[in-house]
Amino acid sequence: MKRTGKTMEKLSYVGKSMPRKDAEIKAVGSARYAADRDFAGMLYAAAVRSPRPHIRIDGISDAKARKVPGYAALVTYKDIKGVNKWPVVMQDYPFLPEKEARFAGETVALVVAASEKAARRAAALVELRYKELPFVEDPLEALEKGAPRVHGEDNVFSTYRIKNGSVDEAFRKAAYTVEGEFSTNYQVHAYLETQGAIAVPEPGGGMTVHSTTQCPFYVIDAVAAALAQPYHKIKILQTVTGGGFGGKEDVPALVASHAAICAAKVGRPVRLIYGRKEDFQSMSKRHPGWARVAYAADKSGRITACRVKYVLDGGAYSTLSPIVLWRGTVHAAGPYKVPNVDIRTYAAATNKVPCGAFRGFGQPQISFAQESLIDELAAKVGMDPLKFRLKNLLKPGDRTVTGQKLNSSCGLAEIAQAVRRRSGWDRKWKSPSVKGDVASGIGFSVAYYGVGLGAGGRYLDRAGAMVNIYKDSSVGVSVGNTEMGQGALTVLAQIAAETLNAPYAAVRVEEVDSSKVPDSGPTVASRTTLMSGNAIIDAATPLRERIFKTAYDLLLAEGADASLPMVAANGVFRMGAKSVEFKKVVSGCWSRRLKMCEQGWYTAPRTSFKNEDGQGDAYVIYSYSADAAEVDVDLRTGVLKVRKVWAAYDVGRIVNPGLAMGQAQGGILQGMSWAVYENLVYKNGIMVNPNFTDYVIATTADKPEYDITFIEKPYAEGPYKAKGMGEVPLIGVAPAVANAVRNACGARVRSVPLLPEKIWKEIRKG
């Protein structure tokens, strides 16, 4: 490369809306999701679930189930060859319970039968003898002394503290203070494809598992542990995945392990595909959150202090709660310069469905609280809330509440200004209108998001890739992070094609096969473009050198003028009037017997954050969002309609603008749907509405108008200077909507979702 000098100044694919690699197979219906796969001799599994929130298991009998035609086997914890602990963060969740089940819907056993219908019928006939035990539903009650015990001595899965400066003194000296309690309800992922896996036994005790998942390497950890087999006998093949949003981070490992335990017992392929109701009842959710937040400001309107107590409802097992809470903790004061902070956070255990990852990962709940309260603080100071934010926002060179100094890739002020300008903020915020019974208003919010796992997952933050250039010049790329709808296969193909100067059409990125690429950590935290992208560049760089050298030699052999620079673009290499195509260059490489397959590896830079004092660099880099929402509120009924959302993001350089737009629109609607409609209800420890009839998500009719701007602050370490995109658009929507409702009709609603009755009550209070 050094020899061929200054090539690649103009990018061929990165920064362009290249067509989605998997769009056609999905549009014609030929993409094969987990439930679409079939294997000779395959049997079907169905779960037997706990009917009550907390039980002691006294016996499980299949005497009646055996009579169902096609019945094959009952599978309980006794069939687990390995240690009966699902290896996730804290290992408190057994694959199958032995003595106690801790939430209604927990799998206590499985049955295997010749058809799905037979398996479900048999599961319903399995008799579970149990004794009910005391249970706790409310996370704040769970933290009180004397509450029924779900976890340890105090029902606390984890707790963190970030303390800096002198908060009490700052509040004493403050010119203005505000304080408020806020809460948010669950959010169900509602991926259109439910959870599922097919486990296929291999000779000699091995197992191949076809799994719909974001995290094939969590699946291999779990399946190997459950079967007590070495990893090299277990292969995880990610199937085309019908949506994840965090919901297919951890729990697919549990579902796949159940399928594998069944398959190991019966010695035949076993398919376990969830129905929608059991998916609601037992799979992970966004944690309900509760927070008490207080801010202090000086006379000039500068924020001087922030105090937070933040509690997440973790459910019956810890799963990912410790790391969800950690991310929420780090971001809890908002993207502001705050010299004095005291943030205390807790993940509480309750006898309900275990909560885990969901786009935003512990941030949307606390962002709703702190961004609502920032509006109230601005009102006390007597400032426009957007201008108040501009005065306090983090800028390059500023330090976050953990003491992390921000580098130049921070476009927070610019994105806030972009939204201000595009939404007509200055005029609209000052003059909310009432026409007839409909009040209209506008609200604003900002958020920041640490890209990747950061210090909370520093030992997992690495990724591998394999780039294999075949003789015919087609390029196969294997990675360890997954496509779940977000467009990873496309963006990663762009990065590979760009680095190799291969034609885009020649590059194919495959769904993850755990045997091809080393453990690359999870596909979460908006880390795939950054981590897998850099791993691909690492693998492709030596290949690029061989290809470029060969191209150079071929061009000289064709009589090109050696004094001219070689220009490589769109799969063609040129020197003056001479040119050679990628295909011919690859053929030249093969005839020189060059190595045309390479492995790549990328590890995230070091993070210095320490839990002991809550100080240090928490993440390697941050992405940023600003949102303005315009709403109509019916003053008679409290019914809320979000009319338009303006958003601007700094997510570094954009690899594919079309896909980035899709992430933005989808994230905004998911955030709006959570803020306005989605309301999962528990009553006496039982989920009341586990279906799409009674749990409402936004449809085409509810969709607001979108106005989206990207301000690209390059990140030097990122692949082609990209950061991370996926989660950023969801986080700030709920507080922008809540602040708009306040602007429209004076109602300050402090809990999500903003149901009509809540708004109506606040309007009536006046």
Place this chain on the structure above:
Amino acid sequence: MKSFRLACTVNGERVEREVVSSRSLLEFIREDLGLKGTKEGCGEGECGACMVLVDGKAVNSCLMMAVQLHGKDLVTIEGIKGKAGGLHPLQKTFMAEGAVQCGFCTPGLIVASEALLRRKPRATLEDIKLELTGNLCRCTGYEKVLSAVEKARDEKNA
């Protein structure tokens, strides 16, 4: 269990099959016919992922019994094709507009849009929005879905 000799057309071909009376149309399509492009998202008619055309109308196949197909014409996503047999205009616009993300809702959305454009070739944006409220999509925020249907409508009328 009672079984029934079912005669119908499937994607233009005559089909006769023995089906039990409890078989849903969705099970018939996926398991008996092996056409896996039609998806099950909820099994109770709320999400639209299992939509197919029966005599040209979009129906949730999880809510219809297979025997009700007797004498009728079924088109699944595998039968949605362009005039020359290649991609259908809706498939092309869904791809070009970026209306496909995870893809699980896509066959149902294309089927529902096709039913609307057959019935109402000049459907307005409001018509499209209303028609597609029965098709849940959790990825796209619907913007690109709506523009894909509008583009296909405009091409049809051009």
